[in-house]
Amino acid sequence: MNERTLLRDNVADIAAYFAAGGWRPLKKALSMGRAAVIAEVTASGLRGRGGAGFPTGRKWSFVPQDAQGPRYLVCNADEGEPGAFKDRELLRRNPQAVLEGMAIAGYAIGASLGYIYIRGEFSAEAEFLTAAITAARAKGFLGANILGSGFDFDIHLHRGAGAYICGEETALLSSIEGLRGQPRLKPPFPAVKGLFGAPTVVNNAETLAAVPSILERGAAWYASTGSPDSPGTKLFCVSGAVNRPGVYELPLGVPFRELLETHCGGMKDGRKLKAVLPGGASSPALTAAEAMAVNMDYASLAAAGSMLGSGAVIVIEEGRCMVELLGVLARFYRHESCGQCAPCREGCAWADKLLAGLEAGRGRPSDVETLRSCAAAMTGRTICPLADSLALPALSFISKFRAEFDAHAAGRTCRAAGGGRLA
């Protein structure tokens, strides 16, 4: 399977999607029974594409079989991680696959209602998706008694209003409930006590879009591509200093070198690679040498000391100041911290202040060590991973590009910018 199943051409319209075989996987799923659907998705090895990489079939299986009352299926399309722009592309090009994946997942977990949480800024995509839902309802693929099966499932869109934290699944659920988007302690996990207190599964839009093809062609087919621990294809969004930035659907395990050189046309203007954030703004940086040796899958990136994350690949060229870039990340996380955990609220603010000072040439020699200890004190101490999302890149930047930080702290030169004096 070296073909694209997510970013297919000319399937944005429901008639074209149906003509290409769409919505038959749902029919097949309805005839298989819930347990068999979950078993098939589990066997495919599909893992969550939002960042955590948790096995999708297992996540579905955590919904208690005997739970009374409603259950909910939520599609996370709150794409907000700096560097990520895949869901926007997916929703534009293949919205029906997301809806069909939701219907199949809803059937598997026994839900009759699903919500799509889409980030507030994606207003054009929200309109497009609303039309896609209406079209699917009109064809009888959503609504009551779907395809005469007795299965009811409908989908509503819930638009965010500008808060990165709502991409975290429990914050997302709070946001749907009409509260501030603040993450909740786990356990209880959403599968047991989620939206409106009911068993809930939250899956990333890209994860759900992969489900119809797994049902259609089977787990073995799906698992035949990618790498053993990371089957299937993934949407890689490449930004930064490359000739052809964009979203690329490729088998997991593709070497970074191939992604950069073959698909993205190499480094922009022939510049030299300096560093890569392989899994978005929250992933530890890889040096050029590390990046050029790594394969883009969950296990390989973890072994290299980073992570696949959401598949947002940020390419940094030689000459770019790492202190400045880390400052941009710190400013982001400071702004997006929900504020309920002190290590995150205070840590992000401290890191931002220290980095702003270093960048402006107002730093002190001790600032680098202060920054490092601040980042170290932020890891693993909070309800959600937002604090770690700044701390881990910060620790990697400092350890791999220490000379730049020390130079800034000494107020001397910004070596990366070519040895020029700081302003």
Next chain:
Amino acid sequence: MAYFDEEFLAKAEKVCARYPRRGAALLPLLGQVQKEKGFIPEEAMDELAAFLGVPRSRVSAVAGFYTMLRGSPAGKYHIQTCRGIACHMAGGPALSAALARKLGIEEGGTTPDGLFTISSVECLGACGSAPALLVNGRYFENMDEAALDALLDDLRHGRLERR
């Protein structure tokens, strides 16, 4: 309900019907107020609290949490430049500086004629076509100074919808 008209309330009832609890309609309705009024007035929050049966304090807390919900009106055109890492590397800071210079205002400011408000926003998720900005919520991507000049010219002539 003196602030909201019948039409708004009818729409609001339909939004409530999407959720098992009325309170869940708070964020979509705040979004609708923002879209219609350009900000979230106090009276709107008073009436939303009563309409949804949620504490008034929760309405304020939610309205204050989300950055797209404004506490005061912006200019006719609200230009928001992305300051995410990809836009930063693609010349975002220079674009923001050029915008401020051309309009003669600072970030967060509004031109004296009320035509433009400028601010920066966190990552817009348009990193493959950086730098990006929003005008009244509409994306403009792969921006440079020439494209910015053309955009401002169009906006001064009221031509956002035709772009």
